[in-house]
Amino acid sequence: MIKVVDLCKSFKGHEVLSGVNLTIAGGYSTALIGGSGQGKSILLKHIIGLLRPDKGKVLIDNQDISKLRRRPLKQLKERFGIVFQGGALFDSLTVFDNVAFPLREKTRLKEPVIRDKVLHELSRVGLSGAEKKYPSEISGGMKKRVALARCLIMNPEIVLFDEPTAGLDPLIGKAIHRMIWECQKSCKFTAIIVTHEIPAIFSIVDSIAMLYNGKIIFTGTPEEIKVSKDPVVHQFIHGELEGPISLK
Amino acid sequence: MSWIFIPFKIIGSYTHRFIRELGKMGCFIAVSLFWIVFPPYLIQRVIKQINFIGVKTTPVIVLTGSFTGMVLALQTYYALAKFGAESSLGPVVALSLIRELGPVISALMVTGCAGSALTAEIGIMRITEQIDALDAMALNPYKYLITPNILAGVLSLPLLNAIFVVLGVFGGYAISVGLMDLSSGTYFQGIRDFIKTQDILEGLYKSLSFGFLITWISCYKGYFTGYGAEGVSKATIQSVVLSSVLILIWDYFMTSIMIL
DSSP states (O other), X not given: OEEEEEEEEEXXXXXXXXXXXXXXXXXXXXXXXXXXXXXXXXXXXXXXXXXXXXXXXXXXXXXXGGGOOHHHHHHHHTTEEEEOTTOOOOTTSOHHHHHHHHHHHHOOOOHHHHHHHHHHHHHHTTOTTOTTOOGGGSOHHHHHHHHHHHHHTTOOSEEEEESTTTTOOHHHHHHHXXXXXXXXXXXXXXXXXXXXXXXXXXXXXXXXXXXETTEEXXXXXXXXXXXXXXXHHHHHHHTOSSSSSOOO | OGGGGHHHHHHHHHHHXXXXXXXXXXXXXXHHHHXXXXXXXXXXXXXXXXXXXXXXXXXXXXXXXXXXXXXXXXXXXXXXXXXXXXXXXXXXXXXXXXXXXXXXXXXXXXXXXXXXXXXXXXXXXXXXXXXXXXXXXXXXXXXXIIHHHHHHHHHHHHHHHXXXXXXXXXXXXXXXXXXXXXXXXXXXXXHHHHOOHHHHHHHHHHHHHHHHHHHHHHXXXXXXXXXXXXXXXXXXXXXXXXXXXXXXXXHHHHHHHHHO
């Protein structure tokens, strides 16, 4: 279980997160929604330990991630996988080498075993035949799928997705959503998906959390958010221009 | 009255920023050195970076080394001829190259070729979240990115310096013997008589420290680059300028220490 308690974070005097409280049940998928610049990706980076909070804590199975020493933190990070917004693929490596990278660096598996695993993972995300291509030679959708394959190859318990369908056409976006859903159901990992894909995301997640003005203002199921009476939530999920959310 | 304090405020702000930057650089290198000592040792990464820093800079070193030796011989010959001391041309060229020009110019060439590329590469990795991806995979970015570059820089610079000096000496030989009709024996005998092990060691220590300095600054500037393409561009410029300036300053201090 992931528990975020009273998390605060500022950058150069500007407070991005001002007391975030959130509980995410293990084995389920949660979508994290909110306007641009509200700190969704920042919250994600706190959950995986890439950023340290100014105040508050992030508990992963009751362990405070910001207080862990080097070795336990490393062990904890090994339980995570993350798919970054731009894929964060290593541009000097081929698709095959990108997916094989964690296995080569963190395990002592022999090259034929690594090869089998990588090819299996690439076929799972529909990228058989693209092994020799470099990240600069493939499309945005393919990059996201390579990133997903690289993330899933280590069988993580918790997977974080930072806008996995940003910049993709609706069909590819839908295919990525379905892929995430299928992988989550088959591997049973805990998924946190930062997204703006509303209402498409409602059909693939178990719960939704909405971040607004540095705080979580809603948590509940997709059915509950659809009938929410909160004016901010209502305006945001219906994409209305009039309402309490001011457009800056 | 508050305007009186404005200059103090500006000076204070710059001093504060300078000290903070120094501290950050100090912490960066301390963490990097810590990870050089502790396993796992990424030998293959070091070899790859030696290829990147050392091998790929070699053609530039070959060219600059040869021409530096040639121009040095040409200039020095006419100066020495005024005193009838042409026979000292060999040791003067060799000594200048071994003690000063070799380490300094080869370091400046590496800064321009490999140092700038290192900063840009690490900077792009930073802005495209590749460094975060390493961290998220529980792989230490210092261990994986920074320490192999520092080791490669320290190992490559003395070798590049040696190539520079040897080619410089032979460039000087080509001018002295081919153009100025100095005898081959006079040129090399002078070098043999005047060059001491201490001179070679001085050049070696200098190039070792320059290798460390270049990779430290290049990696640091790339690792803490600003946002976007402009941030990487600024970091690359700062890296080249700072490395070049520090090479010359550090050269002065090393020379004054070793000359005593």
